[in-house]
Amino acid sequence: MTEATQTAVVGENTISKMVKAKIIQARQNGLFIQIKNVHDKLRPDGSNWNSRDMNSAKTKADVDGIVKHILAGGMLPAIEVQPRADGGIQKVDGYCRAAAYAVADASGIGELWVPIVPFIGTELEALARTSTSNKDSKINPLEQLDNYNRIRDQLIIDGNPKPSLQDIADVVGVSRQYVDQILKLNALDAAGKALVGEGKVTVAIAVKAVRADSENATALLEEAAKNAEAQGKKKATDKTAKPITIGTPLLLDIHQIGLNLRENISKDAAAVAEKFLKGDIKGDAPVTMPVRDIAMLLAALREGDRQVEDAKAKAQAKADKAKQQALPESPDLGGQGLDDAEAEQLKQEELDRQQEEEFNIPDGAPDMPEIPDEAPDAEDNEDSFAFLG
Incomplete structure (x- = not known):
């Protein structure tokens, strides 16, 4: 089969134009595209749009598992995509799947066309999708923190000058209290956030440390992590950490x-x-x-x-x-009459x-x-x- 190129699309890039140009194949069971035409979505500053840390040990392990599944002939859900102005498509959801497809494609198994489905929605809805779609491979608290911060910024761009915790919670379909917990991690410095991201302390312990003493929260978390390690535990929890005294929560x-x-x-x-x-x-x-x-x-x-x-x-x-x-x-009472x-x-x-x-x-x-x-x-x-x- 002749390899499709992106140069066949002229003017505004759309899914239908790419189908006509045979960059995308429209089959009976859906739309397919070569993985080389699947690109990262970028933020305004040029960094990767995805909140997930693709270089973390957990993510790499997840991708390795998906690669084995693909090479064994397994099927995966379609990657959710949008047309990219510069040609091809960009990922909204399915970054781990796309990374696994790229590895499988490089292994020389033959011409690899991957299933895609157009994502229809606003930028805010796209951000929400990244928080609601990670059922099989949960994003960690710091990745969630990045996403919630971006959702708050997007709410402001969309005309809500003072988005509340409930506004963010409504977008992603979680409780206001959970959003509050995650956003409190903003108060941690890089070292403190690393302890959370590496799974050495729970979010609950991190939030307690922030509430007790935000300036010295990292020191509190480091002590909690050491106490857990001394007990043979990988993560500091309420059961392993020394009590962190905070003001009355109510x-x-x-x-x-x-x-x-x-x-x-x-x-x-x-x-x-x-x-x-x-x-x-x-x-x-x-x-x-x-x-x-x-x-x-x-x-x-x-x-x-x-x-x-x-x-x-x-x-x-x-x-x-x-x-x-x-x-x-009361001996003093005796003798007093x-x-x-x-x-x-x-x-x-x-x-x-x-x-x-x-x-x-x-x-x-x-x-x-x-x-x-x-x-x-x-x-x-x-x-x-x-x-x-």
């Missing part, structure tokens, strides 16, 4: 929600708020806010109520247990004083003990904020 979440609310306050709403602060209007003047931000705040407040009630119950149980214990001997009732009263007052000191409840403080350390930690897994679901 308070951090509410703070973040407050920041989101502030970012989404319209100029009109801000103007109304300023009038209220000056005393020009009453505080019940209505303003418009995104419903998702209000919903997240209400969900966080509900979780706050639950944690406060749980703390109260535990404090009460502890107090009840203390009262049931035998009262300590007190009858049994008076002595018992002094003992009870001393016990109450000790309990008050133990719970750190100052005089006049509201009956609301601090949230204990054993309160649910929203960062115990890689998809935290379960109470918001």
Whole structure:
């Protein structure tokens, strides 16, 4: 068969023109093209459009497995492509498959035509596709981070000046909480990101380190990785790492929600708020806010109520247990001429004083003990904020 060339296409490159020029073969079972005419899609700066690290050990192993499958006569899903302005087509999805086809083609098995299917959609939809199509070979957290950052940038290009976590989550079909976790990896330096990318620490541990001390997060992660290695583990997890102390997750979440609310306050709403602060209007003047931000705040407040009630119950149980214990001997009471009732009263007052000191409840403080350390930690897994679901 005569080898097709890209020079046969004149003017704007399209799939149909390439079919007519026999660069693409239209068969009964789909469209096919020679792998030499399949190119990388590029970013505006000339770098590879693909978020996957094609040089990582995991990706190379995946490609090797696909090559063996091809050489054994196995079939693969079609590569999703777009026409390339300079001729041929460019990949949107299927970079590992294309790399494997290139290896198989170079092995001399004969003329290799690979199945393709046109990708129809916007640039934003193309970015989303790379996040939703990697079921068999998951992209790692850093590759996902790159993709989410690009999706956020594309949302801005498309006219959303302040895309929220929920906007990104809606594009890729995951939870807002998961997007939040991944984007927090932006705070890590190159060494910290490498620990995540190499699988030496989990995303959950990395996020805890960022929240605890973003400037020294890498040092915390290096220590966690060393502890895991000393225990014979390849990856640092909550079970292998020393506890990383962070602020109360719920308070951090509410703070973040407050920041989101502030970012989404319209100029009109801000103007109304300023009038209220000056005393020009009453505080019940209505303003418009995104419903998702209000919903997240209400969900966080509900979780706050639950944690406060749980703390109260535990404090009460502890107090009840203390009262049931035998009262300590009070030698100072002897010889003071007190009858049994008076002595018992002094003992009870001393016990109450000790309990008050133990719970750190100052005089006049509201009956609301601090949230204990054993309160649910929203960062115990890689998809935290379960109470918001």
